[in-house]
Amino acid sequence: MDKTEMTEIMKEISGTDVRKCMKCGKCSGRCPAYKDMDIKPHQFVTMLEKGKVEELLNCSAIWNCFSCMACVERCPRGVAPAQVIEAVRTTFTRAQNNNGLAAEDIPPIVDELIPQQLLVSAYRKYNK
Amino acid sequence: MKICYYPGCTLKTKAKELDAYARKAAEALGVEMEEVKDWQCCGAVYPMAKNEIATKLSAVRALDYAKHNGGKLLTLCSACHNVIKRVNDDMKNDENIRTKANNYLALEESYNGETQVIHYLEMLKNEVSFDEIAKKVVKPLNRKVGAYYGCLLLRPSGVLAFDNPENPSIIEDFIRAIGGTPVIYPFRNECCGAYVSLKNQTLPKERSAKILNSAKEKGAEEVITACPLCLYNLQVNGAGILPARYFTELLAEALGVK
Ligand code: SF4
Ligand code: SF4
Numbered sequence: 134m135d136k137t138e139m140t141e142i143m144k145e146i147s148g149t150d151v152r153k154c155m156k157c158g159k160c161s162g163r164c165p166a167y168k169d170m171d172i173k174p175h176q177f178v179t180m181l182e183k184g185k186v187e188e189l190l191n192c193s194a195i196w197n198c199f200s201c202m203a204c205v206e207r208c209p210r211g212v213a214p215a216q217v218i219e220a221v222r223t224t225f226t227r228a229q230n231n232n233g234l235a236a237e238d239i240p241p242i243v244d245e246l247i248p249q250q251l252l253v254s255a256y257r258k259y260n261k
Numbered sequence: 262m263k264i265c266y267y268p269g270c271t272l273k274t275k276a277k278e279l280d281a282y283a284r285k286a287a288e289a290l291g292v293e294m295e296e297v298k299d300w301q302c303c304g305a306v307y308p309m310a311k312n313e314i315a316t317k318l319s320a321v322r323a324l325d326y327a328k329h330n331g332g333k334l335l336t337l338c339s340a341c342h343n344v345i346k347r348v349n350d351d352m353k354n355d356e357n358i359r360t361k362a363n364n365y366l367a368l369e370e371s372y373n374g375e376t377q378v379i380h381y382l383e384m385l386k387n388e389v390s391f392d393e394i395a396k397k398v399v400k401p402l403n404r405k406v407g408a409y410y411g412c413l414l415l416r417p418s419g420v421l422a423f424d425n426p427e428n429p430s431i432i433e434d435f436i437r438a439i440g441g442t443p444v445i446y447p448f449r450n451e452c453c454g455a456y457v458s459l460k461n462q463t464l465p466k467e468r469s470a471k472i473l474n475s476a477k478e479k480g481a482e483e484v485i486t487a488c489p490l491c492l493y494n495l496q497v498n499g500a501g502i503l504p505a506r507y508f509t510e511l512l513a514e515a516l517g518v519k
Contacts, residue, residue: 145311145312146310146311146312147311148309148310165451165452165468166457169464196457196460196461197457197461199412199454199455199456199457199464200306200309200412200455200456201416201452201455202412202416202417203412203416203451203452205416206416206417206418206426206427213417215309216309219309219310220309223310223313233460234459234460239459242459242462246275246493246496246497247493248271248274248275248276248489248492248493249270249271249274249275249305250269250270250275250276250305250338250340250488250489250490251456251459251490252459253270253302253304253305253306254304254305254340254456254490255456255457255459255460257304257305257306257308257316258306258456259456259459
């Protein structure tokens with residue numbers, strides 16, 4: 134798949150209009166994971182708009198976003214950075230061998246208190 | 262009053278107390294919770310990608326069941342509530358998702374978002390009323406409690422329409438109704454780190470400590486939540502800064518049915 138096609142698909146599945154962003158940075162200012170994101174929420178929006186899919190698909194921020202929707206709540210232009218991040222993560226994990234969680238890594242960290250909700254949500258977010 | 266209820270997987274396993282206290286309290290308040298027949302796991306996170314359809318179907322099934330059984334669907338776990346309410350919004354407002362989900366499910370009559378999804382707290386506030394609850398309290402809490410909202414009940418507010426996302430008040434009103442003193446603290450609507458704790462525990466540890474320290478500084482003796490994952494992060498990753506409990510446990514305690 135070429136880059137342009139890939140960009141269009143990611144824009145479409147994000148369900149948000151990246152052209153509306155006015156680059157104010159409010160989304161990033163509100164993000165609780167900000168310091169642990171190599172690409173910041175507002176940069177996801179601009180980079181997708183510019184078609185920088187390779188850089189997006191190689192970032193580690195997709196693993197650290199909580200999907201807390203705080204960025205979406207704050208955006209004055211009705212853009213949803215969290216949905217751009219989800220579009221990137223989904224595009225990445227859907228490809229062969231790109232799961233973010235390996236099944237064998239789970240048992241050692243499972244303690245008796247871990248709720249099913251955590252296992253199910255992490256699998257849904259990180260794996261295809 | 263009888264209402265269709267969607268418990269979800271975690272309330273049948275690790276979060277049994279959240280469910281058990283809710284049922285006892287509901288009974289004391291004259292509400293009959295009737296479980297959705299053959300419900301399936303909602304998936305725990307709302308799939309945001311616009312071409313995700315199959316992952317939303319279990320929520321649609323529960324919603325359709327409720328449509329034919331009273332028209333309301335009661336949720337309790339914050340995650341189930343968030344997923345089901347957002348999927349319901351898709352079924353109402355996103356033609357592509359609605360058409361595909363209906364084609365897939367082939368229901369006798371298509372589902373178009375008719376069901377009203379209400380969280381247990383909304384049921385307490387709007388169907389029972391906090392005044393009525395206050396009248397039934399036999400053991401007032403008499404302590405300082407911090408409401409921990411987290412994300413899932415509040416955001417995105419355009420769809421959840423639960424409360425003011427920046428300055429919510431429903432859980433504080435609830436605490437007052439059961440005889441406690443609500444403590445307002447800055448981090449009550451901040452994320453606990455959610456599912457990231459399975460991949461990278463550092464972030465949820467920092468988040469949970471910030472939240473609990475924020476509540477403690479303002480004088481809270483404990484915090485309450487409606488979310489099993491928030492409870493887990495606050496308890497395990499919050500390193501015992503403050504106790505965290507389910508809001509239904511305090512309700513049952515105040516109503517004398519714990
Ligand atoms: S959804 Fe992700 S990017 Fe947006 S504020 Fe939350 S953690 Fe940050
Ligand atoms: S808050 Fe909205 S408009 Fe501002 S930078 Fe973020 S996405 Fe763009």
